[in-house]
Amino acid sequence: MLSFDVSYHWHNFHAHYQAQLALGVTSILGASGGGKSTLLSLLGGYIEGQGSLQFAGQELLSLAPYERPITTLFQSDNLFPQLSVWDNIAIGLSPSRALSQAQQDKVNWALAQVQLQQHSDKFPDQLSGGQAQRVAIARVLVREKPILLLDEPFSALDPKLRSDMLHLIKTLTEQYQWTTIMVTHSPMDAILLGGQVLLVEEGKVAAQVPASVLRDPPSDSPFNRYLHVSPVAK
Numbered sequence: 001m002l003s004f005d006v007s008y009h010w011h012n013f014h015a016h017y018q019a020q021l022a023l024g025v026t027s028i029l030g031a032s033g034g035g036k037s038t039l040l041s042l043l044g045g046y047i048e049g050q051g052s053l054q055f056a057g058q059e060l061l062s063l064a065p066y067e068r069p070i071t072t073l074f075q076s077d078n079l080f081p082q083l084s085v086w087d088n089i090a091i092g093l094s095p096s097r098a099l100s101q102a103q104q105d106k107v108n109w110a111l112a113q114v115q116l117q118q119h120s121d122k123f124p125d126q127l128s129g130g131q132a133q134r135v136a137i138a139r140v141l142v143r144e145k146p147i148l149l150l151d152e153p154f155s156a157l158d159p160k161l162r163s164d165m166l167h168l169i170k171t172l173t174e175q176y177q178w179t180t181i182m183v184t185h186s187p188m189d190a191i192l193l194g195g196q197v198l199l200v201e202e203g204k205v206a207a208q209v210p211a212s213v214l215r216d217p218p219s220d221s222p223f224n225r226y227l228h229v230s231p232v233a234k
């Protein structure tokens with residue numbers, strides 16, 4: 001269980017997020033400027049908030065990003081351009097990339113999980129956008145952190161690749177029992193991933209529902225405003 005009760009202030013933007021997230025996937029939806037990325041940055045430790053952030057009984061808010069049981073996957077720029085695919089994954093295990101045999105086996109295993117064994121000697125500028133994100137996912141795999149934060153990681157990909165990636169994240173989250181939190185602008189992505197959905201508005205968690213509710217929200221759902229569904233028309 002990941003639970004948070006965190007406040008953050010930036011000029012006129014006053015946020016106070018509260019929620020409890022079970023294992024599995026949670027998507028974060030909400031209008032632009034509502035505070036989705038700010039919430040993710042607070043969880044990852046990239047900005048400083050006040051309050052409490054607990055995972056499996058441990059308080060995380062006072063920890064630096066690298067001390068938290070968290071990996072973040074950004075929209076792009078997840079890879080080091082001067083390192084090969086192999087080294088980009090190896091660096092998740094050791095900053096020096098001097099790996100034991102067991103660690104090398106793990107890199108190979110992660111490459112196989114994302115089906116990039118043939119590409120291990122390539123460099124990021126030789127990869128497609130989807131391949132680059134799969135390398136970043138392989139690094140998430142070897143790091144073995146139980147919480148994965150995704151900030152619109154697949155929005156630059158074409159629809160087929162995007163749905164492949166979402167399936168991969170869904171499968172890996174179930175297989176490794178991660179707590180995965182993804183910011184997205186697409187209700188369809190949230191439905192595809194399943195799990196829970198948070199609606200973030202004006203710096204608050206305005207609603208938390210199972211993703212399946214988005215298919216046909218009840219007439220009094222706060223999601224209607226966001227989805228542009230008129231309660232009268234329903």
Ligand SMILES: Nc1ncnc2c1ncn2[C@@H]1O[C@H](COP(=O)(O)OP(=O)(O)OP(=O)(O)O)[C@@H](O)[C@H]1O
Binds near residue numbers: 034037038047
């Ligand atoms: N460190 C910061 N620097 C600049 N703006 C900030 C910062 N922290 C918060 N804000 C403000 O916080 C508000 C929420 O922004 P945030 O990026 O979290 O929203 P969002 O829901 O992710 O939006 P979008 O969907 O457009 O990415 C904005 O008004 C933004 O200007």
